[in-house]
Amino acid sequence: MKSAQSIASINDFVIKFANVNGSGSASANELFARAVMRMGVPVAPRNIFPSNIQGLPTWYEVRVSEAGWLGARGGCDMMIAMNPQTWDRDVASLDAGGYLFYDSTKPMPASKFRDDITVLGVPLTAMCNREYTDPRQRQLFKNVMYVGALIALLDMEFGVAEALIVDRYRGKDPLIQANVHALRLGYDYVRAYLPCPIGLTIRRADAVGDRIFIDGNSACGLGAVYGGATVTGWYPITPSTSVIESFTSYCRKYRTDPDSGHARYAAVQAEDELASIGMVIGAAWNGARAFTATSGPGISLMQEFFGLAYFAEIPAVIFDVQRGSPSTGMPTKTQQSDLVACAYASHGDTRHVLLFPENPYECFTFGALAFDLADRLQTPVFVLSDLDMGMNESLCKPFDWDDSRRYDRGKLMTYEELEAGKDFGRYLDVDGDGIPYRTIPGTHPTKGAYFTRGTTRNAYAKYSESGADYVYNMERLRRKFDTAKNLVPAPVLHAASQPTRFGAIHYGSTSPAMAEASALLEADGIHVDTLRVCGFPFCDEILQFIADHEQVFVVEQNESGQLRSLLINEGEIDPKKLVRVLHYDGSPITARFISGRIADALSDRKISPIRKVAS
Amino acid sequence: MTYLAKPKLLSADAPRNALGYTRRDYEGAISTLCAGCGHDSISASIVQACFDLDIEPHKVAKLSGIGCSSKTPDYFLGNSHGFNSVHGRMPSVLTGAALANRNLLYLGVSGDGDSASIGIGQFAHAMRRGVNMTYIVENNGVYGLTKGQFSATADKGSKSKKGVLNSDSPIDLAALALQLGATYVARSFSGDKEQLVPLIKGALRHNGPALIDVLSPCVTFNNHSGSTRSYDYVRQHNEAVNRVEVILPRDPIETSYPPGSLRRIVQHDGSILHLRKLDVDYDPSDRIGAMNHLQERQALGEIVTGLLYVDSSAQDMHSHLNTVEKPLNQLGDAYLCPGSKALEALNALLR
Numbered sequence: 001m002k003s004a005q006s007i008a009s010i011n012d013f014v015i016k017f018a019n020v021n022g023s024g025s026a027s028a029n030e031l032f033a034r035a036v037m038r039m040g041v042p043v044a045p046r047n048i049f050p051s052n053i054q055g056l057p058t059w060y061e062v063r064v065s066e067a068g069w070l071g072a073r074g075g076c077d078m079m080i081a082m083n084p085q086t087w088d089r090d091v092a093s094l095d096a097g098g099y100l101f102y103d104s105t106k107p108m109p110a111s112k113f114r115d116d117i118t119v120l121g122v123p124l125t126a127m128c129n130r131e132y133t134d135p136r137q138r139q140l141f142k143n144v145m146y147v148g149a150l151i152a153l154l155d156m157e158f159g160v161a162e163a164l165i166v167d168r169y170r171g172k173d174p175l176i177q178a179n180v181h182a183l184r185l186g187y188d189y190v191r192a193y194l195p196c197p198i199g200l201t202i203r204r205a206d207a208v209g210d211r212i213f214i215d216g217n218s219a220c221g222l223g224a225v226y227g228g229a230t231v232t233g234w235y236p237i238t239p240s241t242s243v244i245e246s247f248t249s250y251c252r253k254y255r256t257d258p259d260s261g262h263a264r265y266a267a268v269q270a271e272d273e274l275a276s277i278g279m280v281i282g283a284a285w286n287g288a289r290a291f292t293a294t295s296g297p298g299i300s301l302m303q304e305f306f307g308l309a310y311f312a313e314i315p316a317v318i319f320d321v322q323r324g325s326p327s328t329g330m331p332t333k334t335q336q337s338d339l340v341a342c343a344y345a346s347h348g349d350t351r352h353v354l355l356f357p358e359n360p361y362e363c364f365t366f367g368a369l370a371f372d373l374a375d376r377l378q379t380p381v382f383v384l385s386d387l388d389m390g391m392n393e394s395l396c397k398p399f400d401w402d403d404s405r406r407y408d409r410g411k412l413m414t415y416e417e418l419e420a421g422k423d424f425g426r427y428l429d430v431d432g433d434g435i436p437y438r439t440i441p442g443t444h445p446t447k448g449a450y451f452t453r454g455t456t457r458n459a460y461a462k463y464s465e466s467g468a469d470y471v472y473n474m475e476r477l478r479r480k481f482d483t484a485k486n487l488v489p490a491p492v493l494h495a496a497s498q499p500t501r502f503g504a505i506h507y508g509s510t511s512p513a514m515a516e517a518s519a520l521l522e523a524d525g526i527h528v529d530t531l532r533v534c535g536f537p538f539c540d541e542i543l544q545f546i547a548d549h550e551q552v553f554v555v556e557q558n559e560s561g562q563l564r565s566l567l568i569n570e571g572e573i574d575p576k577k578l579v580r581v582l583h584y585d586g587s588p589i590t591a592r593f594i595s596g597r598i599a600d601a602l603s604d605r606k607i608s609p610i611r612k613v614a615s
Numbered sequence: 616m617t618y619l620a621k622p623k624l625l626s627a628d629a630p631r632n633a634l635g636y637t638r639r640d641y642e643g644a645i646s647t648l649c650a651g652c653g654h655d656s657i658s659a660s661i662v663q664a665c666f667d668l669d670i671e672p673h674k675v676a677k678l679s680g681i682g683c684s685s686k687t688p689d690y691f692l693g694n695s696h697g698f699n700s701v702h703g704r705m706p707s708v709l710t711g712a713a714l715a716n717r718n719l720l721y722l723g724v725s726g727d728g729d730s731a732s733i734g735i736g737q738f739a740h741a742m743r744r745g746v747n748m749t750y751i752v753e754n755n756g757v758y759g760l761t762k763g764q765f766s767a768t769a770d771k772g773s774k775s776k777k778g779v780l781n782s783d784s785p786i787d788l789a790a791l792a793l794q795l796g797a798t799y800v801a802r803s804f805s806g807d808k809e810q811l812v813p814l815i816k817g818a819l820r821h822n823g824p825a826l827i828d829v830l831s832p833c834v835t836f837n838n839h840s841g842s843t844r845s846y847d848y849v850r851q852h853n854e855a856v857n858r859v860e861v862i863l864p865r866d867p868i869e870t871s872y873p874p875g876s877l878r879r880i881v882q883h884d885g886s887i888l889h890l891r892k893l894d895v896d897y898d899p900s901d902r903i904g905a906m907n908h909l910q911e912r913q914a915l916g917e918i919v920t921g922l923l924y925v926d927s928s929a930q931d932m933h934s935h936l937n938t939v940e941k942p943l944n945q946l947g948d949a950y951l952c953p954g955s956k957a958l959e960a961l962n963a964l965l966r
């Protein structure tokens with residue numbers, strides 16, 4: 001059934017594993033991805049999973065790209081079809097010339113295959129039934145077996161996967177032996193009975209460098225540890241829960257007092273998101289660094305408290321791992337659709353500082369930075385990640401930390417300063433940057449205490465209903481927001497190889513797809529400068545970038561073009577100048593999508609010759 | 616509206632406590648509540664309790680929600696940091712504050728609307744979490760600040776000022792606190808300072824969640840004849856189970872009560888609660904007994920006051936979380952940041 005033109009590619013293809021949720025395939029699939037990485041070839045795996053614990057279909061897609069493209073590619077060159085329920089869909093989704101790997105224990109009618117693909121059958125169930133008596137073992141080792149088969153089919157080094165198993169189960173020898181045995185069974189079967197290698201092969205390369213492989217949520221949790229967070233109040237929600245799990249597990253490791261065994265942190269699972277942000281605000285008011293992690297529905301619930309923290313000027317850090325919305329929307333799918341909700345969260349004239357990491361490295365660095373910014377600005381700071389970045393492992397720069405760095409606790413009035421008679425007005429703009437001084441409860445017996453409230457007050461924190469006091473306060477808050485412009489990370493510019501009238505703005509997890517899309521467009525003679533926005537408020541460079549280009553594509557993963565709206569609103573930009581490139585079906589945006597949309601838009605506008613856009 | 620600062624005049628012979636502070640040092644801004652509002656008497660009782668216990672005002676953090684009652688923290692302990700948060704959500708803010716610094720005293724002040732309606736979830740969870748705090752509900756059966764709607768503690772069958780009959784059953788916050796695991800539960804009446812001040816003192820010295828449900832008539836919206844929260848009604852139906860006296864470790868122990876009617880409870884910090892029993896059968900260390908007693912008396916139309924329950928060996932949230940002795944907000948960079956070496960090791964594990 002082998003087609004004439006099977007796909008042939010070294011170190012550049014997409015393999016998809018179709019599994020049943022809860023069948024224990026996740027660790028086997030990850031073993032495969034890591035083995036590719038250990039062979040020095042960059043991988044970008046993505047989980048595609050349902051909002052269900054067991055039984056429903058799940059996919060794990062591994063993009064192998066020696067060129068280093070980490071965005072989703074789209075399409076599929078090889079399908080590991082382990083889920084009978086999705087068989088038809090899975091077979092149909094293979095690119096022509098692709099490879100279908102399946103459990104051939106039960107014969108399949110010819111109508112269930114395609115004649116333009118290569119079918120590779122291994123009787124996995126039969127092999128497992130022969131080898132194991134325990135049903136759970138039969139299930140789990142079947143997964144390891146197909147990884148062994150893949151190692152042979154793709155001509156990978158067996159020892160690499162073996163070493164990974166040894167690392168994973170270090171100290172548990174029986175587990176190591178059993179897993180390596182299953183791996184070997186799959187490997188040997190393929191070597192004996194199937195023609196291998198197939199057209200897709202992995203060849204040892206040196207394209208991974210010193211990069212690490214971690215998911216964004218773990219990196220956010222680590223960022224909170226390095227950022228000095230000691231208190232978290234949180235409530236479970238996909239896809240943010242693992243931020244907290246990561247924080248607490250790193251804290252157990254790094255923040256357990258060696259002498260007493262006591263914890264140098266407190267993590268409280270709150271009764272809901274209202275309470276979780278309330279705890280964060282209470283803790284931060286009292287001088288601790290505090291954060292919560294949530295997703296869209298949690299952001300909705302926290303609104304009133306965001307307004308309080310903004311107006312009462314209390315630091316708070318919120319990791320928002322965005323998912324498909326509105327409402328519960330697609331809870332296990334990715335989007336970038338909380339941008340406006342976070343930027344202007346709460347009633348009235350509120351505006352908040354947002355940070356947009358692009359990968360786990362920045363989840364860590366921006367995560368840690370968020371605490372400095374929140375303290376410096378005395379305001380909530382949102383770190384906007386998303387499901388794609390948060391829940392999938394990704395290659396990124398290794399983490400680093402400057403040991404001479406000290407936490408910026410912002411303008412804290414001390415006992416000594418109060419004692420020396422320094423004037424303390426809680427909401428007084430002493431330095432002209434809009435940021436007042438604060439005192440921490442308990443600082444001084446008779447000086448510096450003040451009353452925090454969400455109602456208007458004068459500069460000395462005394463209750464006031466005076467319009468003038470309110471206006472003074474709002475103007476100062478606006479000044480503070482302007483100050484924030486220069487504190488959030490600067491945007492990152494990638495200039496096209498030739499001068500161009502066209503620009504593209506994007507942010508967060510869109511980044512790898514955007515980079516690849518630029519390359520695809522360049523190959524077609526279309527040149528686009530790209531700018532990655534890293535924070536809100538928008539600094540002048542972003543507005544300058546827009547001013548410098550005739551047409552700017554705003555690439556994002558939501559239906560309404562939220563980044564575009566924010567740019568128009570904040571930068572007072574002519575909407576005609578900003579062209580929407582929107583992807584919002586819940587899957588991660590791909591380079592093919594972006595480049596296709598941009599190329600189409602340019603040809604639609606009859607901008608000719610599109611291949612010679614240099615001005 | 617203008618808000619006048621309190622006159623600083625002080626007579627030279629004003630009594631001073633062990634810290635050298637006068638009662639004035641425990642006061643705050645001038646109250647803007649209606650003259651005669653029960654809440655003001657509660658503020659005065661808080662002032663008295665803190666003065667008597669020689670509490671350093673700046674070691675108290677006072678937090679509240681929204682409502683007339685929640686405004687009151689501005690009117691006492693002017694040298695304490697205060698936080699008027701959002702409606703019904705004081706408990707979480709207080710919980711966070713208590714997580715940050717276990718060494719301050721936490722005083723939560725709330726209303727019955729604030730705690731029993733919008734905030735009942737947070738109220739419940741703060742109790743079950745064992746937050747070390749004194750939580751005072753200034754309970755008037757109505758929403759004062761929004762002008763007289765029934766709150767969830769209003770008795771079934773009671774009438775609003777406009778003559779509307781309340782057809783919903785009331786929530787009894789003290790009974791709820793007992794059920795939820797609060798380790799110090801009391802009820803009192805704003806008009807009975809003699810009872811209320813020692814109850815507040817006992818709560819402040821208690822290690823764990825202490826609830827005091829204080830009936831506090833709203834003279835403007837709920838002091839009429841059909842109300843079961845008016846001054847007259849509460850005075851007539853008040854049944855105290857005990858009288859409390861708080862004896863600090865350094866005070867001489869009072870033994871003037873006749874034996875048999877006196878019960879001593881030693882709290883975590885060494886302070887002693889002297890409970891002079893009015894109801895001979897009442898045992899304040901029996902949680903289930905307390906719940907039953909409340910229900911029985913309520914069925915008879917009585918309002919039970921006094922210290923309903925105390926667990927003198929209570930543990931607080933910090934011991935459940937096993938946190939370090941030193942307040943989390945005082946841990947320096949070196950205690951918090953694992954540094955570059957740890958990251959290098961971690962990077963190696965992630966390849």
Ligand SMILES: Cc1ncc(C[n+]2csc(CCOP(=O)(O)OP(=O)(O)O)c2C)c(N)n1
Nearest residue numbers: 682683684702726727728729757758759760
């Ligand atoms: C979210 C929200 N909803 C409604 C209000 C309006 N509100 C202010 S105070 C209050 C009731 C206060 O009642 P209670 O807690 O019993 O205090 P009291 O005024 O009686 O002392 C309400 C409903 C608000 N401030 N916030």
Ligand code: SF4
Nearest residue numbers: 649652683759833834
């Ligand atoms: S309205 Fe009622 S509760 Fe509010 S201040 Fe007046 S008397 Fe007190």
